[in-house]
Amino acid sequence: MGNYKMAHTMIRVLDLERSLVFYKEALGFEEVKRRDEPTYEFTLVFLGDGNPNGHQLELTYNYGQEVPYDLGTAYGHLAVLVDDLEASWADHEAKGYQPTQPKGLSGDGKPRYYFITDPDGYKIEIIRN
Template sequence: MGKFKMAHTMIRVLNLEKSLAFYKEVLGFEEVKRNDQPEGEFTLVFLGDGESNGHQLELTYNYGQVVPYDLGTGYGHLALRVDDLEAAHAEHQAKGYKPTDLKGLSGDGKPRFYFLADPDGYKIEIIRN
């Protein structure tokens, strides 16, 4: 058996265009691949961050879904790294995405992360690189 490698993470979205706009405009992701399956009544859109590791975020849009998905208690969050945490936080705040305050875990008082949510309520942690 060979080594396993991360391929993608899938989340279901209620409004594909709204979610695409969020992930492209707010986080800088790019559409890598789209798979429309009209007979299966769904569309899959794969987004990448432009890095070479290849891990992608798959947005699954099910036709006819009108009720927001129940995120349940099992989902935690996606985590993304950024070089300038304070600048990213200020930009997200200025654009009205309501990030949490900058927070830190170690005793040095230095901010290390914050959270924001996508249009479906999925939490995203932004971490200092």
Template sequence: MEKFKMAHTMIRVLNLEKSLAFYKEALGFEEVRRNDQPAGRFTLVYLNTGDPDGHQLEITYNYDQVVPYDLGTGYGHLALGVDDLEASHADHKAKGYNPTDLKGLGGDSKPRFYFMSDPDGYKIEIIRN
């Protein structure tokens, strides 16, 4: 069997500039390429966290969408690892991103993760590396 590599994950957003600001400012993503398709009435923006060979987040902006997307019940979350979970949590809290409290798993007393949401309501889990 062919060896597969993760390429990207796509989400649809209502406000492109607001979403780009969130992913860049809150999570350190960088725009790596953009594909504007005026005839098709959409724009694709690819982001990653600075690793040129890393998994990308594709943000799709459809020009004619005027109501928020229904995220449904099947979507879970995006997960990003960070070395200093407590500092990241404090920074996100100070910047008004409304992260959940730090949490552990089961009987684990050491915090391992927290969640927050992007402007469209997509859940993002920040986990300790």
């Protein structure tokens, strides 16, 4: 059996530039590589969190898509870790991303996570590292 590692997760986006702005401003992700395929009418943009060997988020933009994608009932959310949950929440609140109230799953009552939503409706869980 091979030594498997996560490579990327792909999501389809309606407006590539709007999504790039969101992921850069909200999460600090940076473009790692881009692949334009005009013959097949799509552009792929891979975003990373600064770890050159880490998991990436692939944004797929299909030319001519005019209506938002149906996210379906099987999709759950993306999850990212942050060192300072409270500062992250305050930043997302100030930028108008409408974060949910932080919640915790453990019995100590300490908030552990909250959610924001990207421009296409994908939920993103922000988790205390």
